[in-house]
Amino acid sequence: MKIFLPFAIKDIGGTSTFAYQFSRTLQERGFIVTSAFSWNFDVLFVIADCPLQYLLLAKILGKKVVQRLDGIYHPAVAGKKYWLYNLKMKITHRYFADTVIYQSQFSKESCELFLGNTQAHTTIIYNGVDEKLFIPDQHKSFDTPIRLITYAKFRRKDQILPLIEAVKLLNPQDFCFDVYGSLTPKLLECIKPLPSHIKLHGKIPHQELPKVIKNAHIFLFSDQSACPNSVLEALASGLPVVAYNRGSIPELIKSGYNGEVIFLEKPDSFKTSYPFTKKDYFVFSEKLKEIRGSCNQMGSRARLEIERKYSILKMIGKYLAIFSSNKHL
Numbered sequence: 001m002k003i004f005l006p007f008a009i010k011d012i013g014g015t016s017t018f019a020y021q022f023s024r025t026l027q028e029r030g031f032i033v034t035s036a037f038s039w040n041f042d043v044l045f046v047i048a049d050c051p052l053q054y055l056l057l058a059k060i061l062g063k064k065v066v067q068r069l070d071g072i073y074h075p076a077v078a079g080k081k082y083w084l085y086n087l088k089m090k091i092t093h094r095y096f097a098d099t100v101i102y103q104s105q106f107s108k109e110s111c112e113l114f115l116g117n118t119q120a121h122t123t124i125i126y127n128g129v130d131e132k133l134f135i136p137d138q139h140k141s142f143d144t145p146i147r148l149i150t151y152a153k154f155r156r157k158d159q160i161l162p163l164i165e166a167v168k169l170l171n172p173q174d175f176c177f178d179v180y181g182s183l184t185p186k187l188l189e190c191i192k193p194l195p196s197h198i199k200l201h202g203k204i205p206h207q208e209l210p211k212v213i214k215n216a217h218i219f220l221f222s223d224q225s226a227c228p229n230s231v232l233e234a235l236a237s238g239l240p241v242v243a244y245n246r247g248s249i250p251e252l253i254k255s256g257y258n259g260e261v262i263f264l265e266k267p268d269s270f271k272t273s274y275p276f277t278k279k280d281y282f283v284f285s286e287k288l289k290e291i292r293g294s295c296n297q298m299g300s301r302a303r304l305e306i307e308r309k310y311s312i313l314k315m316i317g318k319y320l321a322i323f324s325s326n327k328h329l
Contacts, residue, residue: 001323002032004041006050016153017229018068018127019047020206025130025316043323046097049088055096066322067097070107070226071247072114076273077156082114090115099322101125103227104248110226110270123322126251128315129232129306136238136303137214144174145197146292149216149239151180151209151230152223154187158269162222162244162276164191164198166284172197175288177220180204180212213237217295218288219259222276223247224269235259236306240298242287244280258302260287 003026007019023033034041037054044050044058046067058065073085093100093111097120102108108124148167154160160179167177175197182203183191194200204212210233213219219234221243231241231252241259243249246269253259262284265277291298 002041003043003045003323004037005033005035005045005047006054007035007047021130021312025312046092049092055092059096064098065096066099066101067092068101069111070103072111074114074270076270086114093118103127104251106248106251107226125315125318126310127227127229127232128310128312129236130312131236131306134210134233134236135214136299142217142295145176146174146218147216148175148177148218148220149213150220153181154183157187157190158274159223160187161191162281163220165281167198168195169281169285170288178216213239218242232306232310235302238299238303240291240295240302242284258298258305260291262287
């Protein structure tokens with residue numbers, strides 16, 4: 001089977017991480033996954049949107065169109081023109097997709113809110129993580145300082161600033177915070193200068209991520225994401241996740257079990273691009289202090305949860321069932 005995925009992998013985190021894992025795992029199992037166009041593809045796999053000519057061609061040739069949707073644009077991040085940025089996704093969602101795959105219940109609800117209904121078959125498939133690649137460090141020391149970590153392709157303040165502001169409230173002798181991934185020049189201006197216990201490491205290759213993650217103790221997250229790969233990779237690596245209550249986080253993290261969910265004072269992220277207050281930073285930092293002695297136990301439970309629900313092989317199996325189905329709607 002040849003799967004045409006017109007998407008270029010450019011960075012760590014988010015959609016690029018999914019595309020990288022998805023392509024690598026399928027290729028290891030003998031499937032062809034390509035981002036270069038050729039006529040003999042079997043499935044057009046659309047991540048969010050793709051050029052209209054590929055959609056038209058797939059329909060003319062009778063090829064299956066599968067659309068994977070995670071997040072959408074909304075007024076808080078794109079202003080009044082949010083509908084314009086959603087237009088390609090909406091066209092695929094409404095007119096071309098045979099199957100639409102949402103990454104979480106939050107993804108389904110937000111996409112239906114801003115993209116409208118679809119005639120396609122719909123399903124929810126949570127992202128999967130390679131549990132053989134992302135593994136816990138069984139010999140890790142839990143002496144201070146506790147190592148906090150996050151990584152992504154950072155483009156907006158809400159992806160990183162709430163974490164930095166919370167960590168600034170912590171004692172540098174007890175905690176340090178490593179940030180991996182690219183940041184826009186505008187973001188760099190917003191967050192600097194930084195205290196000595198917060199370090200920016202920039203973008204790193206995918207193959208270096210497993211080692212970097214497992215050396216840390218707690219993963220931090222603040223983005224409004226449909227099903228963040230970085231969170232799943234951290235859990236697989238035996239790290240509890242402390243995250244603000246946004247997007248699909250309540251579906252992935254159970255407070256007191258595999259991490260902590262920090263509820264926001266002003267939670268409507270569709271109306272404001274930055275729904276964070278100083279109180280939110282304080283509650284986040286206090287929770288980090290509270291769980292520092294439970295990292296090992298929470299991390300063990302996090303790993304078990306991944307093995308039970310979020311294996312990449314289980315995810316791939318669900319995608320292949322859709323790709324192989326003869327059902328066209």
